[in-house]
Amino acid sequence: TRGPAPRLTVIGTGYLGATHAICMAVLGFDVLGVDVDPDKIERLGSGEVPFFEPGLPELLAKALDTGRLRFTTSFEDAGEFGDIHFVCVGTPQQQGSYAADLTYVDGAVTELARHLRRRALVVGKSTVPVGTAARLTELVQRTAPAGTDVELAWNPEFLREGYAVDDTLRPDRLVFGTQSPWAEEQLRAAFAPVIEQGTPVVVTDLPTAELVKVAANSFLATKISYINAMAEVCEATGADVTGLAQALSYDDRIGGRFLRPGLGFGGGCLPKDIRAFSHRAEELGVGQAVSFLREVDAINQRRRARTVDLVRELAGGDLAGVRVTALGAAFKPNSDDIRDAPALDVARTLHRAGAVVTVVDPAATGNARRAYPELTYGTDVLGAAAGADVVVLLTEWTEFREIDPQAMGAVVAGRRIVDGRHALDPVRWRAAGWEYRAL
Ligand code: UGA
16 A cells, blocks of 8 residues: 655656646646746646647646646745655757756756755756766755755656657656665655556666666667668668668567658757767766767768758759748657757758748647748648649658648649658659659
8 A cells, every 4th residue: 555645846847847747647646837937837827738749738637627736936835845856857958069058957956955845855857967966966965954854866757759648657667766765665656656557667876867868868869870871871772771671670679660761860859868978978088988979960960961962953953942842840740849850950951052941840830930930831731832843751740641642743843752751652652753752
């Protein structure tokens, strides 16, 4: 039997924190979401999820209905309310450096520690350079009011955008970096409903817990760049990288996931995480151990350049004045996130080379328009494609996979398409009279 359920706070209600807070409330905990941004708090409190994530708005409504989920900007409330405090603020790449920017983590932990009034466990979930948790342990102990019993633990998060709810409610593993049996007990209580489903739990120390996250993301990035490196070799030999990837995938030691060749990875995590990891490893004097991550990054960047080249080739060698329809802006389907989006990187390079680019995306055009007002944005696929010289598929939304090449051919006189994600059936498109090229 379980003891009384711990009361949880979630500090930082961005992508990770909002999802975590909502899911924990749905699992039956009393949860207080905390953020310095009053607008975000206001929107979440009134039932609005400030970003696109399938299934999350419904769960937010449900959680608010139960009365178990509240939002505040007050760290004082947080300190009074919580037994366990999850720190979920962002760690973006620093301007002009590969290092992670820890300003938000340090700020949130300091502000929280100052307002702790009773025994508490502070749990970091943010992705941080290894060694940060040890430093924060000291910071918390130095900052918390004298006599307050407070400990720090680390619990990395592996959720994917677009599948955030499922990944949170049914994760494939839980990792607890702890410094005492008490901290482990607290974390086991906070995740009891998840653990009861049979989810494996790895209990370890702080540096291992921090490293698991970057090691996992580095592996995934490496896998993607590996198949994209093979794509470069295939292109030089006339071999077919999709057939190659398929044949590799049947070896279950390799597996087919994250082995889709194409335009490569982007988003707020993989690119900055491999860079921050390289940077941290160099600081620790073991840069050589992960020097291959530089190559992983370089292969990934070359995909973007190669996509631009293919569009240029199809356009006859010069992009000036060429009308290009870009299918996709988000860094991946089922997301409105445009952070380091390969799609927009390609669209902007085409634009700078003189092409007239119209971007269409089912969810991300609002964000894209705010960030890159120089591009033109369409609302529907056929409308955006009308009159194009070249169409380029950059994000593999289902809506784009299902485009009828005949219908699109009726509005695109040139019938030239670059498939940046191997998302279309070349046979079908060629049969409909299209010149089809893929990476
Ligand atoms: C990634 C990890 O998958 C999560 O486990 C992790 O928790 C998260 O980062 C994070 O650190 O917070 P996410 O960035 O949401 O999740 O997106 P992914 O689904 O991993 O896709 C990343 C990029 O790789 C996308 O641009 C996608 O298009 C690309 N990709 C993925 C490929 O190019 N090929 C593939 O085969 C798979």
